[in-house]
Amino acid sequence: MHFKISPELIDKIRLLVDAQNDKELELYLRDFHYADVAEILEELSLDHATYIIKLLDTETTADVLMELNEADREKILNNLSPKEIADELEEMDTDDAADILAEFTLQEQEEIIANIEDEEHKADIQELLGYNEDTAGGLMAKELIKVRETWTVAGCLREMRRQAEYVTRVHSIYVVDKDDKLIGRFSLKNLLTADPKTKISEIYIPRVDFVTVNTEGEEVAKIMQKYDLEALPVVDEIGRLVGRITIDDIVDFIKDEAEKDYQLAAGISNDVEADDSILKLSKARLPWLVLGLFGGLGSVYIMQGFDAALEHYPILFFFTPLIAAMAGNVGVQSSAIIVQGLANDLVKGSIFKRLVKELTLSFFNGAVLALLVFSFGFLVGQDINSSLAIAISLLTVIIIAALVGTFVPLVLHKRGIDPAIATGPFITTSNDILGIFLFFYISKIILGF
Amino acid sequence: MHFKISPELIDKIRLLVDAQNDKELELYLRDFHYADVAEILEELSLDHATYIIKLLDTETTADVLMELNEADREKILNNLSPKEIADELEEMDTDDAADILAEFTLQEQEEIIANIEDEEHKADIQELLGYNEDTAGGLMAKELIKVRETWTVAGCLREMRRQAEYVTRVHSIYVVDKDDKLIGRFSLKNLLTADPKTKISEIYIPRVDFVTVNTEGEEVAKIMQKYDLEALPVVDEIGRLVGRITIDDIVDFIKDEAEKDYQLAAGISNDVEADDSILKLSKARLPWLVLGLFGGLGSVYIMQGFDAALEHYPILFFFTPLIAAMAGNVGVQSSAIIVQGLANDLVKGSIFKRLVKELTLSFFNGAVLALLVFSFGFLVGQDINSSLAIAISLLTVIIIAALVGTFVPLVLHKRGIDPAIATGPFITTSNDILGIFLFFYISKIILGF
Numbered sequence: 001m002h003f004k005i006s007p008e009l010i011d012k013i014r015l016l017v018d019a020q021n022d023k024e025l026e027l028y029l030r031d032f033h034y035a036d037v038a039e040i041l042e043e044l045s046l047d048h049a050t051y052i053i054k055l056l057d058t059e060t061t062a063d064v065l066m067e068l069n070e071a072d073r074e075k076i077l078n079n080l081s082p083k084e085i086a087d088e089l090e091e092m093d094t095d096d097a098a099d100i101l102a103e104f105t106l107q108e109q110e111e112i113i114a115n116i117e118d119e120e121h122k123a124d125i126q127e128l129l130g131y132n133e134d135t136a137g138g139l140m141a142k143e144l145i146k147v148r149e150t151w152t153v154a155g156c157l158r159e160m161r162r163q164a165e166y167v168t169r170v171h172s173i174y175v176v177d178k179d180d181k182l183i184g185r186f187s188l189k190n191l192l193t194a195d196p197k198t199k200i201s202e203i204y205i206p207r208v209d210f211v212t213v214n215t216e217g218e219e220v221a222k223i224m225q226k227y228d229l230e231a232l233p234v235v236d237e238i239g240r241l242v243g244r245i246t247i248d249d250i251v252d253f254i255k256d257e258a259e260k261d262y263q264l265a266a267g268i269s270n271d272v273e274a275d276d277s278i279l280k281l282s283k284a285r286l287p288w289l290v291l292g293l294f295g296g297l298g299s300v301y302i303m304q305g306f307d308a309a310l311e312h313y314p315i316l317f318f319f320t321p322l323i324a325a326m327a328g329n330v331g332v333q334s335s336a337i338i339v340q341g342l343a344n345d346l347v348k349g350s351i352f353k354r355l356v357k358e359l360t361l362s363f364f365n366g367a368v369l370a371l372l373v374f375s376f377g378f379l380v381g382q383d384i385n386s387s388l389a390i391a392i393s394l395l396t397v398i399i400i401a402a403l404v405g406t407f408v409p410l411v412l413h414k415r416g417i418d419p420a421i422a423t424g425p426f427i428t429t430s431n432d433i434l435g436i437f438l439f440f441y442i443s444k445i446i447l448g449f
Numbered sequence: 450m451h452f453k454i455s456p457e458l459i460d461k462i463r464l465l466v467d468a469q470n471d472k473e474l475e476l477y478l479r480d481f482h483y484a485d486v487a488e489i490l491e492e493l494s495l496d497h498a499t500y501i502i503k504l505l506d507t508e509t510t511a512d513v514l515m516e517l518n519e520a521d522r523e524k525i526l527n528n529l530s531p532k533e534i535a536d537e538l539e540e541m542d543t544d545d546a547a548d549i550l551a552e553f554t555l556q557e558q559e560e561i562i563a564n565i566e567d568e569e570h571k572a573d574i575q576e577l578l579g580y581n582e583d584t585a586g587g588l589m590a591k592e593l594i595k596v597r598e599t600w601t602v603a604g605c606l607r608e609m610r611r612q613a614e615y616v617t618r619v620h621s622i623y624v625v626d627k628d629d630k631l632i633g634r635f636s637l638k639n640l641l642t643a644d645p646k647t648k649i650s651e652i653y654i655p656r657v658d659f660v661t662v663n664t665e666g667e668e669v670a671k672i673m674q675k676y677d678l679e680a681l682p683v684v685d686e687i688g689r690l691v692g693r694i695t696i697d698d699i700v701d702f703i704k705d706e707a708e709k710d711y712q713l714a715a716g717i718s719n720d721v722e723a724d725d726s727i728l729k730l731s732k733a734r735l736p737w738l739v740l741g742l743f744g745g746l747g748s749v750y751i752m753q754g755f756d757a758a759l760e761h762y763p764i765l766f767f768f769t770p771l772i773a774a775m776a777g778n779v780g781v782q783s784s785a786i787i788v789q790g791l792a793n794d795l796v797k798g799s800i801f802k803r804l805v806k807e808l809t810l811s812f813f814n815g816a817v818l819a820l821l822v823f824s825f826g827f828l829v830g831q832d833i834n835s836s837l838a839i840a841i842s843l844l845t846v847i848i849i850a851a852l853v854g855t856f857v858p859l860v861l862h863k864r865g866i867d868p869a870i871a872t873g874p875f876i877t878t879s880n881d882i883l884g885i886f887l888f889f890y891i892s893k894i895i896l897g898f
Contacts, residue, residue: 035675067675157641164638169679188637189613192606225704226484226516228697230618230679247696248677251703255674258707259789265714266785266872267778274790274803278810285782286814292778293818296771297825303767310763317759317766318752321773322745325881328777329716329741329874333734336715340708341723354723361727365735369742376746423715425778432774 003036010043017048022055034060038067041076050079062091065100071275074103082108086115093168094121095141095249098128128243136220137213139253140234140243143167146174147200149183154196171231174241175204182233182241184208210235213242217253224250260420261343265336267292267425288425295429299324299436306440309449315386316443320436323394326369327401327435328428334358334405335423342413343420351410355403362402366395385447393442397435404431452485459492466497471504483509487516490525499528511540514549520724523552531557535564542617543570544590544698547577577692585669586662588702589683589692592616595623596649598632603645620680623690624653631682631690633657659684662691666702673699709869710792714785716741716874737874744878748773748885755889758898764835765892769885772843775818776850776884777877783807783854784872791862792869800859804852811851815844834896842891846884853880 016025029037029052037056041049041064053061053076065073065088077085077100089097089112101109109129116122124142131137145163147156156173164170173191175184184204194203210233211220224232224247234243260271267288272281299320309316338354370391377387405427409419443449465474478486478501486505490498490513502510502525514522514537526534526549538546538561550558558578565571573591580586594612596605605622613619622640624633633653643652659682660669673681673696683692709720716737721730748769758765787803819840826836854876858868892898 033676035677161642164642170636170638187619188641189619192637192641193610193613225700227482228484230696247679247700251674251696251700254700255703255707258704258711262707262711262714262789263785265711266781268782268785272786273793274786278806278813281786281810282814285810286817288782289775289778289814289818290821292774293771293821296768296774297822299770300764300767303770307763310759310766314756314759314766315749317763317769318749319745320766321748321752321769321881321885322742324770324773325741325745325777325878326738328774329738329877332715332873333717333737336712336717337721337723337730340711344722357727361730361734364727365731365738368735369738372739372742373746424781428774428778432770436770 003033003039005036005039005043010040013040013052014044014048017044017051025052025055029056034063035067037064041068042072046075046079050076053080054084058087058091062088062096066092066096069273069275070103073100077103082111083115085112086117089116089125090118090121093141093143094124094128095139097121097125099133101125101129102133131213134217135213136211136215136217136232136234136245137243139217139220139249140213140245142243144174144231144233144241144244145170146176146241149175149177149199149201149204151200152196153191153194153198153200153203156191156200157196160191169231169246171244171246172208172233174208174233174244175200176241180241181239182208182210182235185233208233211245212237218257220245221250221253221257225254261339261423264420265332265339265423292425292429295433298433302433302437302440306444306449309440309443309447312449313386313443313447315382316390316440319390320439322373323390323397323435323439324432326394327397327431330362330365330398330401331405331427331431332423334362334402335409335419335427338406338409339419339423342409351407354410355406358402358406359399362399363395366398369398370395389443389446390439392446393439396442397438400438401431401435404434452482452488454485454488454492459489462489462501463493463497466493466500474501474504478505483512484516486513490517491521495524495528499525502529503533507536507540511537511545515541515545518722519552522549526552531560532564534561535566538565538574539567539570542590542592543573543577544588546570546574548582550574550578551582580662583666584662585660585664585666585681585683585694586692588666588669588698589662589694591692593623593680593682593690593693594619595625595690598624598626598648598650598653600649601645602640602643602647602649602652605649606640606645609640618680618695620693620695621657621682623657623682623693624649625690629689631657631659631684631688634682657682660694661686667706669694670699670702670706674703710788710872713867713869714781714788714872741874741878744882747882751882751886751889755893755898758889758892758896761898762835762892762896764831765839765889768839769888771822772839772846772884772888773881775843776846776880779811779814779847779850780854780876780880781872783811783851784858784868784876787855787858788868788872791858800856803859804855807851807855808848811848812844815847818847819844838892838895839888841895842888845891846887849887850880850884853883 016028041052053064089100101112104112113122113126128142143166145160145167147159151159160173170188172185172187174182175186177183184206185208186204190203209223209227209229211223212235220232223229230247232245233241234245236242268284269287270284272284303320373394374387374391377390408427409422412422413419465477490501502513538549550561553561562571562575577591592615594609594616596608600608609622619637621634621636623631624635626632633655634657635653639652658672658676658678660672661684669681672678679696681694682690683694685691717733718736719733721733752769822843823836823840826839857876858871861871862868
């Protein structure tokens with residue numbers, strides 16, 4: 001039953017646009033969900049997509065625009081006049097409208113806002129533009145349903161019918177006092193099962209979770225997940241109800257955060273996508289590669305210091321990439337586990353206990369790997385002393401790499417720095433250098449070159 | 450306003466449990482949200498936690514149990530009798546009850562199920578146990594509100610009040626025909642604004658998104674996100690409404706998937722947490738390290754084949770870890786971008802076009818890095834020919850690594866294998882070997898050793 005885009009479908013729409021057959025085009029597109037229309041537009045040329053946005057009614061296109069990826073949306077909006085953009089914003093929820101506006105320059109914002117006719121909507125959007133986008137204020141919408149505790153259920157129902165027109169999904173109904181301060185909530189279900197003459201003050205639930213406009217987005221996501229909330233009211237500094245965050249915005253937020261961490265672990269800063277420009281992708285990738293390059297030059301320097309080994313123990317140089325790779329791999333594993341644990345508030349107990357655990361674990365893993373590498377040396381008839389030096393230093397390097405991988409994110413976290421930055425190139429590079437140095441240093445002691 | 454666990458709080462509860470002061474304990478804990486009680490239990494000893502679970506009413510503890518992490522929940526449940534567990538399951542939503550039961554052996558499941566008194570609840574749970582946990586059937590709950598199209602709004606309201614008792618959150622009301630087949634939906638808001646005498650058939654929305662019991666969880670998550678759904682009905686093979694998936698389950702699903710990908714990229718298979726046992730953590734980490742070790746041994750073998758360079762160009766061996774690290778880093782970057790693009794359906798167009806883009810990008814990045822490494826050689830007075838060989842092979846290695854990093858996940862995806870497995874150790878190791886080989890091979894051609 002689910003929509004699947006096909007080349008035939010795209011061709012058909014292209015033809016209709018080229019023929020300017022507006023009537024049939026409208027009729028045809030009316031059957032698609034707005035999210036599907038967005039998918040279709042992403043496959044069309046900018047001119048074709050703009051044509052369709054101008055053709056369809058703003059109620060539909062406002063939804064379509066929100067579903068488009070940022071790059072395509074930006075291009076299409078640049079093809080519209082301030083008045084046309086304002087018409088789209090009129091149909092959007094306040095949080096979406098503010099998000100879109102934030103992508104324009106201040107001057108463009110003013111021009112567009114001046115064209116919004118609904119004064120209340122305009123004021124709401126302007127208010128939202130003032131908040132930092134990573135806070136509750138930046139995530140919330142102004143659309144919500146609120147009632148007074150002094151009302152009756154019947155009066156509440158009347159008022160709700162009026163307010164509900166602007167609110168797509170009701171979730172909770174919020175109860176405020178005469179100063180607009182949030183004092184409780186109840187659900188549509190509660191309303192349906194109550195006698196019409198009952199006072200709201202008798203049925204509302206006075207315990208209500210909320211955040212303030214300045215609460216960090218990450219904190220909001222944690223609260224909504226922990227308490228399984230589908231909507232969370234937002235209050236200002238003095239407790240007045242000013243907005244509401246819904247779960248769909250948080251789903252997007254969680255996904256974005258997870259993608260950011262994933263990219264950081266892979267050595268990609270900034271939020272980039274496969275379809276971004278080469279320049280944007282380079283800006284996100286090159287700095288990490290340069291870091292890796294300097295790390296590599298560091299290890300060149302270290303190995304030059306041990307060049308006395310070249311004559312009798314060239315085998316050590318053949319094993320250097322193996323040692324570096326193992327140090328990097330172990331470090332990334334250790335740090336990934338800690339980073340994820342920290343994100344989920346799962347890492348409890350002291351840093352010391354954590355290090356002891358990682359020590360035990362890496363000693364076990366390291367011993368297995370050292371044994372393997374020693375057996376390999378034995379099988380291919382390698383000099384026993386060299387094999388022993390390699391195995392012992394491999395074990396040491398693995399243990400140290402694991403401790404570094406555990407310690408660094410924990411320390412970053414304690415200092416308020418995002419520990420996700422520690423997984424990936426940062427840990428790999430430092431463990432590479434440290435591992436190579438330890439490898440040659442220990443080998444030198446054992447083999448005495 | 451938000452709950453923050455403190456040592457004093459834990460101490461106070463410990464004392465109350467030790468003193469068996471049930472009355473005060475109950476009074477004290479009553480003020481906490483069940484998610485907070487779960488957090489408290491995770492800090493207590495198993496005996497203390499079990500004591501509290503047995504003390505509080507099952508309506509509360511059923512919620513608390515669901516919020517506990519899996520390891521702690523398992524331990525506490527093992528301290529309860531089949532009858533006590535059955536009492537908890539009676540209070541849970543069917544999907545949660547089935548998830549908990551699935552953690553027991555078949556024989557234990559039977560014992561527990563035999564103790565569930567509500568026959569309908571029992572049958573529902575047994576039905577859910579039959580589905581694969583990664584499908585819509587395994588994700589859905591039986592709790593939902595359904596009405597017949599032939600009813601009036603007033604009749605519907607009556608029936609809904611009855612059904613709503615078992616349904617925590619209503620979301621949509623589903624409309625079925627006389628054969629229980631799903632034909633539409635409407636919202637509580639629609640119900641509130643309709644005349645009581647209206648027939649349901651006049652107000653319901655015949656377009657309704659749904660999935661079948663066998664739809665993959667990943668597909669369900671995509672549909673709910675794309676269409677911004679908070680609940681999604683599930684039908685059986687012949688279209689009968691059998692359950693409903695709510696957004697909170699999907700939030701958990703999305704988080705789990707993101708964490709799995711993140712761990713795979715870091716070389717950790719299985720789903721492990723920082724607090725898991727050393728054995729479990731080793732099982733997830735060691736195989737990838739062994740893979741890395743064999744890769745390293747492969748590069749030992751390659752370098753032995755080029756040992757003629759040792760005499761005149763030992764510098765090449767000092768640069769090998771740098772080359773390997775760059776090949777690994779570039780490969781991980783390229784594959785991460787593709788893996789994420791695939792997960793979000795963002796990677797459009799042909800594989801060929803994608804490879805050409807990555808080629809351009811890596812040529813640019815590689816040229817910058819090659820220039821840096823050549824300048825370094827010049828600054829430290831390195832032999833010009835060696836520097837040139839190193840720079841040229843670095844550029845080549847970076848391009849090849851980027852192509853491998855792009856190509857491998859695309860091919861895996863085409864063959865229906867999770868491309869996430871390609872980021873991390875797999876790509877790093879193969880790029881290490883390939884990079885080292887290319888480095889020596891190109892250097893040999895240029896320097897002629």
